[in-house]
Amino acid sequence: MAENLETVNSALAATQKLRCSVTRVFTHLREGVKSTKGEVSKESMFIRQLQEALTAVTSDFSELEKLSSSLHKFTDGIPMGNSGLLSLDPVQDKTPMYTQLLQSYKWSTKLQSHASLAGAMLTQNSLKRTSVPSGGLSAKRRKTQPTCHATPAHLVDNVVTTVDRSFNDLSLTVNRPQGTGAVLQATVGRTLSAIVILRGLLIERVIVRGYHENLHKDNGTLDLWTPSKYRVFQKLTDHAMAAMLHYHLPHLPEIGIRSFMTWLHSYTTLFSTACHRCGKYLNGNIPPTWRDFRTLEVCHENCRQ
Amino acid sequence: MQNQEKALELSLEAMISRVQDLKNSITQFIMKLEHEHETLDWPSVLDSFAIISSQINTLNKVLKSEKTPPLRNFILLPLVLAPERDEDLEKLTEGRVPAFNHEVVPNYLRTKAEPDIEEKEQQLMTQASQLTPEMIQQQITNCNRLANKVIEIVGNARDEWDVDDSGIRGMSGINTSQPADTNALITAVSFGKGLKIRPVQQAPLQQPSLQPRQDVQGKAPSSIKTNIKPSIHPYTQPGRPGQRPTMS
Amino acid sequence: MGVTCVCQWPVPDNKSVQQVVDMIAKRVELLGSNKSGTFCVDCETYQSSPMMMLQKTVHIIHNSEQPMTSYAVMEGPGSAANCLVADTMFDQIMQRLKGFYMPKKTPKVESKGQHYELGDFNVKIGTVTLGGHAKGILLEIEYTPCVVVLDCWNLLTEFMQGFMASHTPSLPSYLANRQDANYTPMDTIMQYLDHFNTFTGRKVVQQPAR
């Protein structure tokens, strides 16, 4: 070991030496021939000095090379850390770990580069789903984002019960048919019932049906897929999907749910309120199904523009 | 001479095959005891015993049959004793007798019982010869009496057992249902016998079971009806005959 | 099943019932609706036998929309109309009560006709016949997604004005009493019964419904 250390030291010294001589070559070249009038002696002297410097470089280099060749054996595995030691395993056929490691490293690098590219593209064409500017809060977002879809069950329950309590004619019940993911059954007045599928506290899917339509299948499980047979509620399901995207707040999922439920709650008067724009109840035999996301203004889908 | 030899050979063959059968069933039984002793039940042990004993019986029959020449008349004479291993013999005896030597020959070829057993037998013989005929008679009667007693006890026990058994069977015919209960239940379901609404509130002192049951078709006292009706059907009250509005 | 309004369409003297029905059907079809079959609502009336102390009437009504169901409506002096929803075996039970309730001599009333669908609305145009003679026209307008009369009456009115114009009815008195309750098929039956009673010329004692 000590021997090695010495060699390393001398190799370092040789490197320094090499560096010095190379610098000298370049300084010499930079200074150039002092006068242009051209005394032959001066010029030839310059060339000779340059030659000397270059020979010094060559000799230093060869010395360093010699030293480094003696070191080579030892330095082989070191720079790659523990994975380098894996590569020393002689029985590669049996444990192809090292090659796999290299492969996965390659892939993860690729993934990273693709992801960063995609990220750059997305920041350029952002969907503006959130009201928060994407740039400034990136650090905060990175912290909150992973938690909102893995919220513990009791927290979800808490949020749901507070929302449930805050509206008179909106009742929410929580189901967990598949363990973790919560499925909310929402009943709005005597107008409609909806199934809201949550992932953590994020809304993933909403389906709206009539108040008197079945939310359950014949075998008693929640029916998550069949659309309503009524045109009004099919339309409402579409609107609810749009609202779900609009109220998508990954860093403040609770507010997202609350605002979505407020919006959904405004449908208690689905059949009893006329359109604010045209003053009529029906348009295409469908009542005003649109509620503005911010003002909750009532109008027909066609009267929006 | 040739006939005799043939008969001997045949009977030996028969004996060997019987003995082989017997041996097989004994090994099977031993295997059973060793490997299935946890799950083994009494009937299957009895089965094995029965097989073995029947095989012994057939072996005895073979030995006693008239076709078998009297084996007693044949002499087996060991000519050479060899201390070395005899492969053929070992194979023949399934590894039990590796060599025909001085150690095993006296055991396998003996014709008399062991000396101490012989001695005991002799003792018993002398004892028996010393007894007087009266004593023998007495002992025989004693023995018979004891045997009879045991038979009686066993018989009694079996009778009792049978009685118990038939008692259980008999009970299921008699005691799992009662015709009176059947009748009571059927009349209750069909006519409501015993189910009529009774004035429990008015007569709290009376035991419900002592109350006279109302006749099925008979009219219940009007006081009862009017007391009960409002509590069940408040709508019946306005519909009194006197209040009928005139139809136009 | 949703909120339903049953109303009568007057037949002018110079036109036959069939002509008026055709006229309405044309209007409804012009709105863009699809024919979706026929329907029939019939009503049979049983009268209690004279030896019973109270004169009572039981109407047994069938609606082809609920083919397995019989509605039995009890009307009698001094009691509110009470409606029992049962399966069709109830008809047989009524026959077993011959000694107490007899079918009325007057012929059966029924309303029969075409069924139209227009989005979430159902429109049924029925010709009322009394023993085979056309007596008038009953329209049934249903808004299927809603179950509360109070919520959707205005909406329903707007829809009806679309093709009924001046004949648009006001809120039927039966529904007025149950504006806030959940609508049931029984409510449709009660409306039909009210109209049938006017067609047969029976005295209608309007009772507050339960």
Added chain:
Amino acid sequence: MAIPVNPLSQSTMSSPSMQEYLLQGSILDSALESLLHRLRGLCDNVEGPETFHDHEMVYILRGTPSPAILRARHALDHPNIPWQLRYVGQSEVGDKNRSTLVRSCIDCATSDNLSSFLVEMGFRLDHEYVIKGYLFRKGRMKITVSKLFRVISPGVTEEIEAVSLSHLVELSVVAPAGQDAVGDDMRSFAEHLKPIVQMEKMDPKRL
């Protein structure tokens, strides 16, 4: 329990009415377990018997020539399922050749305002009882093992007392009239229940 309403019953409306074939018996409470055990083995119910807990009210309308009796029944353990209205005709015992009791019957599912409706029709409550027990099925046969309770104060189904120390056992089939083969099936099934319980055609008029 609520005997399920057969949606096809309408198709039989024009045909002769349905008849109930019936055998009855009783079992002491102490021997109940062995009967249930046997029925579990004999019947189609794979997961053990269905239980039921019903309240039956018998309504009577007096008049000539004979009163009309209707039975209203509803399940106490499933308050949401429809009530059942049942008309049961006169029982015919018939001669020796007939193996079961036969009576005409009409079953009808109704809404829960049945009792007030019946009262308005002029019926009066004659008696009521609570019945609790087990239901087995074997093909189209229905076997009920049930305990009968008398209702102490009218209309209160919580306060009840047992009528007897036995369970009522009934074996019945509802079939269109004239299918006497049903009776033989029932008779042979009843044989399987012997000697635990003796199923017989009991003539209620003679009791």
